[in-house]
Structure formats: structure tokens, C-alpha cells
Amino acid sequence: MNQSIGDIVGILADNLALRKSVMPLSAKQSTAWAKGLNIPHGGTCVLYTGHMYQLLPYISTMQKQTEMVRSTPLVHTFWIGRLINKFINTTWFMARADAKQKKIYNRRLRNIALLLRKANVDFGYLYGKELYAGALVSDLGGKDILEAHARRVYAMLKSEGVKSIITVDPHTTDMLKDMYATIIPDYDIEVKSYLEVLAEKDMIPCKKNEGELAIHDSCVYARYMNTIEQPRKLLANAGITVKEPAQTGKFTQCCGGPVEALYPEKARKFAKERLEQLKATGCKEAVAMCPICLQNLEHAAETEDITIRDISECLYEAYCDDPS
Amino acid sequence: MNKATTKLLTELRKDGDFNATACINCGTCTGLCPHGLDILPRELFRYVILGLEDKVEANIETIYSCLLCKMCEANCPGDVNITANIRTLRNYINRKHFKI
Ligand code: SF4
Numbered sequence A: 001m002n003q004s005i006g007d008i009v010g011i012l013a014d015n016l017a018l019r020k021s022v023m024p025l026s027a028k029q030s031t032a033w034a035k036g037l038n039i040p041h042g043g044t045c046v047l048y049t050g051h052m053y054q055l056l057p058y059i060s061t062m063q064k065q066t067e068m069v070r071s072t073p074l075v076h077t078f079w080i081g082r083l084i085n086k087f088i089n090t091t092w093f094m095a096r097a098d099a100k101q102k103k104i105y106n107r108r109l110r111n112i113a114l115l116l117r118k119a120n121v122d123f124g125y126l127y128g129k130e131l132y133a134g135a136l137v138s139d140l141g142g143k144d145i146l147e148a149h150a151r152r153v154y155a156m157l158k159s160e161g162v163k164s165i166i167t168v169d170p171h172t173t174d175m176l177k178d179m180y181a182t183i184i185p186d187y188d189i190e191v192k193s194y195l196e197v198l199a200e201k202d203m204i205p206c207k208k209n210e211g212e213l214a215i216h217d218s219c220v221y222a223r224y225m226n227t228i229e230q231p232r233k234l235l236a237n238a239g240i241t242v243k244e245p246a247q248t249g250k251f252t253q254c255c256g257g258p259v260e261a262l263y264p265e266k267a268r269k270f271a272k273e274r275l276e277q278l279k280a281t282g283c284k285e286a287v288a289m290c291p292i293c294l295q296n297l298e299h300a301a302e303t304e305d306i307t308i309r310d311i312s313e314c315l316y317e318a319y320c321d322d323p324s
Numbered sequence B: 001m002n003k004a005t006t007k008l009l010t011e012l013r014k015d016g017d018f019n020a021t022a023c024i025n026c027g028t029c030t031g032l033c034p035h036g037l038d039i040l041p042r043e044l045f046r047y048v049i050l051g052l053e054d055k056v057e058a059n060i061e062t063i064y065s066c067l068l069c070k071m072c073e074a075n076c077p078g079d080v081n082i083t084a085n086i087r088t089l090r091n092y093i094n095r096k097h098f099k100i
């Protein structure tokens, strides 16, 4: 079992070193969400997706396939996969994502861009030049590979004249805001999540909203960077009642997503536990603000009487989706 | 009989500030960890401090199971950089055992 951990970590690390992402996407795949939005190319302030939302449908497919292999003797051949992957991108062949899922995740990114536009934030997008930030390899302990990658991303940002970044998920935010600063001396890019940016604006809801939602804080937003009040402020300002589960804010309980790549059965167990806490609020809907939490909790909720939503969807409906 | 040595700690400190010696063994991390694994992180870090490499090796699955959720770290009275230490430990295992 331990060797298969090494092979999976090895494949992801090799991909980051050789192909600039743990699971390389074509420019067409990573930028499809922005089609028709006419977001300017580049600029000093950019919306940086870090490819997390775009990758999730592919990761989901790959995890299902890996899980099937894991329960068979084929698990002992992962090392062959790693060897081949050095020459041919095997993860790409493994992961044929579900078209419906891709559409949903792309829509979430569009929501974020439209919310920022509604708040009169001036931003561009790097389109095909944007790179994955390296969170998964960092978490799995690929220090040298991550450091080389961070320098590559920073060089790209500097050559594009970027001074500030608006991120869309907690893991990319942590990488670009704090982790890169420990790797690169004089790192000088200002990084804020879109939730921070929107919370600083006086946003006016486009309609009267009501209803209640249970809130699931991401561990990374809540405990790594103290982003706790901002999502609550945005939801409450829109008229939505936010219900807190037993463990919340600084004490939020992890969804289990961070171990999904290596131990899917453990990830599922944590997600179920967290889902029980969210259900205990009595709400029929819960919001997550991280694509990893979202995916893990969505899977856990498939047979349950609660729907997990991305906070961007709720905010888009409240602030942008004018029914008139 | 295991013999304590600083070799492993010295090796790990080449990669980062492995500050496990600040641990006062209060057990807060164990009590709060959603995994409920008593080895993570204080016992594990003690193995590192004592240079008990075989004990570290025997717990590879536990080391990679940590969620890096910081529930322990945010409440640690010793200000131990628990998640950074776990990343450093993984980096060491990746190199030494998985040849990455
Ligand atoms: S909470 Fe901190 S000081 Fe207490 S046992 Fe855990 S690592 Fe050591």
C-alpha cells in the first residue's frame, strides 16, 4: 500500500515538474468558462482561477478509476504507470470528465467573474498563460518541485505586469499569498480571495432574498487565513439566514477532501461526519466555498436530504440574477 | 533497544524549521484531531526528535492521512508548526522511500 502512495505522489509531482500542473489541462479546457464574458487579457489586477474549479471534474473521474484499480492486484502496477507517465501524460488518458460536471464547475467561475463585475471591480484574466498554483504537490510534500514551480509562476506574473490577484478558492489563495512568500524572497504580489474583495464593497442585492443555509467553512480559509466573516457578511447582506453547524468558523470540521487522492474511503468517512453536522442545522441547503469541499460533500450528500451549493451560486442569485 | 540520535532531526531541518521540540506534550492536538489518531502529531514528532526512523517508517500511512486541517495547530499552546512539520516529513519520505 505504501508504495502505491509513492507512485501516486510521484505521478502528480512528475506532472507538475514536466507539464506545469498535477493534471494538465489544455488552454481550451482551462479557459472555456470565460467564453463570451469579454474579460480583458492581463492587466495589473487579474482574476486567478489556479485551475482548481476546472480540474475537479477530471479529478473526480480519475479518482473513480484509481479506486477501482486499488481494490485489485493491479494496484501493484502503479509504478509502471508512473514510469510511462514520465514520457506520455497518462493522467490525461485516465480522466475523461463528465460534460455536465464541467459545465457546472465552469458556471461557478462565471458567477464569480460576474459578481466582481457587478461590484465594479476592474480585473483582467491571463487566459492560457495562467498556471496551476501547486497546492496538491505542496500538501503531499513535494518541496523541491513546488519551489521550482512557484518561481515559474512568479516569473510569469512579473512578465505579465501583474501586481494584484483575486483568487477563487482557498487552496490557490494559500499558495499564492502565503506559501510563495516563504519560497520567493521579496515576493510582492497582493493576493485576496473574491470573497474578501466582494465583502469590502457595498453590494446591493438585486432582489429580496430569503431562506436559510447551513455554512461549511473551509479549513484553509478559516484556520490558515481567518477568512470567516466575509462569506457570512455577503450572505446576510443579501437577506439569507446563515445557520452555523456544531463546529464552525475557527473550529470548522474538515470535509475530508485533502486525503481524497490517497485515501478515498477515509475522505468519504469525514465527509459523512461533516454532512451530519450540516444536516443537524435543519437546513435543506448548505454552502461550501472551496471546490474540494464542494465535491467531497456533494458526493456524500447524493443520497441525503440536503443539497450542497457553491457560495458563488447563492451570491450570484442574490446580487446578479435580476428577475425583472 | 532503540538508541536516540539527532540524525533524523538534523536531516529534516535541512528542509525546514522542524520545530517539534517546542511541543510540551499537552495532548490538545490528539484531543482535537478529527482522525482521533493518538500518534498524530505529538507521538510522531517525538519519534523524529529521538531519531526512531523505523517507527516513522511504520507510520507512513498515518503521515499521509493527515488532512492538514490545522485544527491541532490553531489550538497548540506550544506554537508548534504542526502542518509544516508534516509536509517536511512527507518530503523526506518522498525522497528517501519513494525516490521522488
Ligand atoms: S498541542 Fe502542541 S504542544 Fe500540545 S501535544 Fe500537540 S504539538 Fe505538543
Ligand code: SF4
Residues within 6 Å of the ligand: B029, B032, B033, B034, B035, B040, B041, B065, B066, B067, B068, B069, B070, B071, B072, B073, B082, B083
Ligand atoms: S492537521 Fe492533521 S494532525 Fe492536525 S488535527 Fe488536522 S488531521 Fe489531525
